[in-house]
Amino acid sequence: MKWWLLVFTMLLTISRDAEAHRIDALLQASFIEITPAEIRLQLNLNPGMEVSEKVIWMIDRNGDRNISAPEGKAFSETLRRQLAVSVDNHPLAIEILAAEFDSTSELQSGNGTIHVEMRARLPQTLARVQRLRFENRNLAEMSAYLVNAVLPRVPTIRILKQERNESQSIGWIDFSVEPSKGDSWARTAPFCATALLAAAGLLIICRKQRVDSVKREG
Amino acid sequence: MWKLLQAALSANGYEKIQRIFEADEVLQKNDAGGRSMFGKDEYYVSFLGEPSASEPWISQFGGHHLAMNITLMGDRGTIAPSHTGAQPAIYQLEGKTIRPLGQEADKAFALVNSLDDAQRKQAILGVQMRDLVLGPGRDGQTIQPEGVKGAALTEKQREMLLDLASEWTGIQIETAAKAKILELKKNVEETWFAWAGPTEKGSAAYFRIQGPTVIIEYAPQRMGGDATRHIHTIYRDPTNEYGAGFLKH
Numbered sequence: 001m002k003w004w005l006l007v008f009t010m011l012l013t014i015s016r017d018a019e020a021h022r023i024d025a026l027l028q029a030s031f032i033e034i035t036p037a038e039i040r041l042q043l044n045l046n047p048g049m050e051v052s053e054k055v056i057w058m059i060d061r062n063g064d065r066n067i068s069a070p071e072g073k074a075f076s077e078t079l080r081r082q083l084a085v086s087v088d089n090h091p092l093a094i095e096i097l098a099a100e101f102d103s104t105s106e107l108q109s110g111n112g113t114i115h116v117e118m119r120a121r122l123p124q125t126l127a128r129v130q131r132l133r134f135e136n137r138n139l140a141e142m143s144a145y146l147v148n149a150v151l152p153r154v155p156t157i158r159i160l161k162q163e164r165n166e167s168q169s170i171g172w173i174d175f176s177v178e179p180s181k182g183d184s185w186a187r188t189a190p191f192c193a194t195a196l197l198a199a200a201g202l203l204i205i206c207r208k209q210r211v212d213s214v215k216r217e218g
Numbered sequence: 219m220w221k222l223l224q225a226a227l228s229a230n231g232y233e234k235i236q237r238i239f240e241a242d243e244v245l246q247k248n249d250a251g252g253r254s255m256f257g258k259d260e261y262y263v264s265f266l267g268e269p270s271a272s273e274p275w276i277s278q279f280g281g282h283h284l285a286m287n288i289t290l291m292g293d294r295g296t297i298a299p300s301h302t303g304a305q306p307a308i309y310q311l312e313g314k315t316i317r318p319l320g321q322e323a324d325k326a327f328a329l330v331n332s333l334d335d336a337q338r339k340q341a342i343l344g345v346q347m348r349d350l351v352l353g354p355g356r357d358g359q360t361i362q363p364e365g366v367k368g369a370a371l372t373e374k375q376r377e378m379l380l381d382l383a384s385e386w387t388g389i390q391i392e393t394a395a396k397a398k399i400l401e402l403k404k405n406v407e408e409t410w411f412a413w414a415g416p417t418e419k420g421s422a423a424y425f426r427i428q429g430p431t432v433i434i435e436y437a438p439q440r441m442g443g444d445a446t447r448h449i450h451t452i453y454r455d456p457t458n459e460y461g462a463g464f465l466k467h
Contacts, residue, residue, distance in 0.1 A: 024440075027349055031359060044355070109255075113355060144348035151360040159362045164345045 024050045025144040032134055033150035034122075034157050034175050039085055039092065039132065040150075041118040049110035051142045056104050059114075067101045075099075076116050082138035085120045087130050092120035129160065132173040140169065147171035219263050222277060226288045226295075231389030237318035238284050238302060244309045245282075256282050274461050283450075285354065288390070289461030295394035296464075298455035301354055302386075305439075305448040319449050322436055325382040327419040329411065332375055333366065338417075341366040347414040347424035350435045350452050360456060363428040365412025368405075376406045383427050386434050386453040405430045422446045431457045 026047045033040040047055040059067055059075045076099040085092045097117045106112030136145060145168040149159045152175075161174040224232050239258060246257030260281045267275030274291040283303030289296050304318040317323075333341055343364060352359055368376055380402055387398040402409065408430055415423030415438075422438035422445035433454040438445035457463045 025348065029349075029351065031361070144346070146347070146349065146351055148351055149362040151362050162362060162364060164343075166345055168345050 024048050026051050026055060026139055026142050027144050027146070028136055028138065029146040029148075030134065030136060030171070031148055031150050032132070032171070032173060034132065034152060034159070034173070036122070036154060036156060036177065038122055039087075039120045041083070041085070041094070041120070041134075042150075043079065043114075043116045043118070043136075045079075045114040045116075047107055047110070047112070047114075049108070052108045052110060052112075054142065055114075055139075056107055059101065060104060065104045067104065072099050072101050075101075075114075079116060079138050080118060082136065083118070084133070084135040084137070086133045087122065088125075088127065089133075090123060092123070094118050094120045128178070129174060129176050132175065133170070134173075135170045137169070143169075145169045149173045149175075219279065223279065223286075226277065226290070226391055227286075228388055228390065228392050228395055231391075231395075234302070234318060234389060235279075235284065235286065237316055238304055239281075240311060240316065241304045241306055241309055241318055242282050242284075244311075245305050274464060276460060286389075287460060289464075291461055291464045293393065294397075294461075294464055295390055296398075296455060296458050296461050297390045297394075298453060298459050299354075299357065300386075300389070300453045301451065302389075302453070303448075303450045307447050307449045319385075319436075319451065322382070322385045322451065323449075324419070325378065325385065326413075326423075326425050326436065327417070329375065329378045329382055330413050330417050330423075330425070331419070332378060337366050337370060337375075340370065341411055341413050342417070343412055343414045345414050347437055348440060350437045350450050351426070352433055352435060352454060353437075353450060353452050357459060361428075363410040363412075365410045365426065365428075367407070368409040368411070368429070369407040371411075379409065379411055379427065380406060383432060383434060386451070387432075389453075401431055402429060405432075420446065431455050 026045060029044045029046075031042040033042070045055075058078075059071055061071055061074070076096050080094055080096055083094055085094055095118060097119055099117070100115045101107075102112035102114070107114070134147060136147070147164055147168050149162050152159060156178045158176045158178070159173060160176055163172040164170065223235060227235065239261065242256050243258045261279065261284070262281060264278045265275065266278065267273065269275055272292045274289060276287055276289045279286045279288070280301070283301075283305060285301040286297060287300055302319065307319055308315065308317050310316070330338070330341065351361060368379065371379065380399060383402055384395070384399055387402065388395045390398070406429070409432070410426075410428045412426045412428070413423060414425070415421065417423065422440070424435070424437045427434040433456060434451070436449065436451045439448040439450055455463070
């Protein structure tokens with residue numbers, strides 16, 4: 001067997017078999033990755049055995065013990081509506097990119113995972129240091145939370161500080177963005193264009209006023 | 219299988235694995251009402267690749283609260299990623315009190331209580347940690363390190379940090395363990411120690427060690443009982459999971 005195939009097979013097998021089962025809570029672990037253009041959210045929901053039936057009931061609405069694509073989509077949408085992401089107090093729109101559900105029997109055993117990936121586009125800004133706020137209000141009565149910043153993959157993003165409330169349903173991440181050469185123009189272009197338009201507008205108004213003044217004097 | 223584990227692990231590592239294995243049997247008999255997913259009968263072994271003296275291969279052994287991935291490639295070896303846990307984390311066997319992960323807890327409490335106020339302020343996160351962040355199923359995930367950095371520790375505290383980490387790195391065969399701890403020593407200034415929970419010895423507290431080539435987490439489980447009696451841990455090497463790093467060097 002090729003070594004890469006062997007490792008890939010390993011990843012698939014160990015991920016499932018090694019899970020020490022959960023019992024009494026829905027663990028919602030959020031990983032937040034900041035890129036120059038967007039915030040990526042990875043949510044992994046692991047229902048414990050004692051709450052799994054409630055969670056399955058919320059997903060499998062027709063009760064056939066299969067999670068259909070529309071059922072998965074509806075659950076992901078409910079989850080999305082219970083999340084809030086903002087940067088420097090500006091709320092960001094969150095969109096769902098993908099969702100994967102383990103079978104209902106795996107979820108029932110306390111070993112199953114619901115994985116949902118989302119993103120929020122970062123607004124164009126010149127601020128070098130920004131504060132992200134993430135909140136997960138989903139199924140608070142049965143949940144335990146974890147929230148962590150992912151180590152940035154690009155050198156232009158740096159995580160400066162992470163803070164959380166005690167339950168970890170809310171997390172704050174201070175990060176800095178150092179524009180790369182290419183990024184620098186891309187990030188500042190909208191502001192430069194706006195400034196140029198404003199300057200041109202002022203110039204036109206001034207010239208028009210001068211012409212009107214000359215006409216009146218004439 | 220036990221002979222293979224004895225050959226592939228250190229003496230301490232082999233003993234630790236046996237104690238975790240026995241704990242699961244105690245759980246099956248005493249606490250779980252004989253549920254079929256626990257106990258000695260529910261441990262499995264698999265082999266990936268063919269056992270070889272030079273080519274890479276993996277033996278995987280585990281069950282509830284144990285997942286050992288022993289990768290060997292010639293004279294090199296790694297056990298990353300591996301999951302150790304214990305429930306009950308303290309039990310009696312043949313008149314002796316057994317704590318499979320007792321050294322880990324004792325050394326961690328000694329380290330956190332050696333920190334001065336400024337170090338504690340950095341190390342203690344002030345949050346609830348209900349489980350492992352990078353536990354099973356989180357292969358390839360990387361997180362921003364937190365806590366107090368090795369560079370901010372005293373020489374003595376760095377030694378304590380490495381000694382604590384050796385409870386995981388020392389499970390593997392002695393030659394591999396020695397190479398690994400030397401590597402951690404080289405990177406100790408870039409290694410972080412984070413804590414969540416009370417610092418009184420014997421209480422339920424989470425900790426994490428994170429460096430360029432290591433991630434270790436220890437997480438007591440609040441699952442309907444005393445969290446100090448139910449522990450999950452994970453050992454990872456972001457540069458060499460399943461021996462992937464051996465192929466690059």
